Amino acid sequence: MTRKNALVVRGGWEGHRPVQATELFLPFLRSSGYTVRIEESTDVYADAAEMAVTDLVVQCVTMSEIKPEQVAGLSAAVVAGTGFTGWHGGIADSFRASSDYLHLVGGQFATHPGKEPCQRRGGEDDNFLPHTIDITELGREHPITAGIEDFELDTEQYWVLHDELIDVLATTTHPAQPWQAWHRPVTAPAVWTRRWGAGRIVVTTPGHSLDVLENPDVRTIIERGMLWATRTASAS
Template sequence: MTQKRALVVRGGWEGHEPVKATELFLPFLRDNGYVVRVEESTDVYADTAEMAGTDLVVQCVTMSEITSEQLAGLSSAVVAGTGFTGWHGGIADSFRACADYLHLVGGQFASHPGKEPCERRGEAADNFLPHTIAFTEAGREHPVTAGLADFELDTEQYWVLHDDLIDVLATTTHPARPWQPWHRPVTSPAVWTRRWGAGRIVVTTPGHSVDVLENPTVRTIIERGMLWATRTASAS
């Protein structure tokens, strides 16, 4: 059996601890037979030969910028069958100024609503709210999320702008609180997949910090997502 090749690309905003976060998953990839290459920038996306031989890209790059050549290399690889996955801002808040990247991924972080203003202390926890991640009917059957139960988190709750080409496996609902400007609850996708050409994409929005990634359900979703997104024989 031919070994699978995984490319882990990390960088961007240090607040999401891209090195510690990705290191958490390297043993899983290796234990599942992947040859893993780790890159500290998106320059590798412009390497046509490297991308053509990559079966899975795991990206953890919050904000930052991407060149047109790098984006073209990533997009072409996905269209040809390379899987693409990641979590939180490392995939859903990457390259905000690049419309073609947003088109590839299908959803973009817009906000993480915070606590009541009188409770805020000027720290990251100001944006931590207790919330539920609820699986959809599709999610209860999909290989990435089948058999998992709805669960609670107390961390950033992503509000995501998205299109309807994504397949939503789990959602989270933002209530209409008195200090917020919206007037009714808003439900956002929390986990989704997307087919793009011959490629598969999996986005998991929980994952602000390593402790969230270590949540058993979050970790299971991310690890299953890696396996599911990986290039299939039909895309080779």
């Protein structure tokens, strides 16, 4: 088996437990034939030689900052065929101030609606809502989500702003509640892919906590997404 090179980049807000969360997936990567390099900052993105031999980037960096040369290096690597994937805020809320990063990923976390105000107690579970991840028609045929049925979660439900260049494999719908400002249900992408040059990008929005990442459906989607995003022969 020809080994692939995976680069795990983690950091940012500690509330998403970037170390523990990425550690969950290291055994899968290694058993799937990847040589894994771990970096605790995005400095590596500006290393053109390292990025050129990287077949997959797994990023878990939330609410952080990135330098122009770093996002340029990441984007150039993806255009050349390096895969890019991640979950939750680690990819969809990584670098709010970088328009180039948002353009690369195709979607950005806007909010996660919370419980009715009278039910809030000041903890993170104020933002946990029961909701459904609905697999789209495309998702039912795509190798990342094929065979997975719609499933329920009770965790943060991401409201995502996005463009039309994404292929949506799963969605989630935010109901219009009396205490909220919107007046009709809003459906947001929950899992999407994006082709960027010769590269493949996969974003999975569930994943706020370790228990969500260990949900069998969420974990299967993330792991299949890693394999699908990895540099293909045509991008070598």
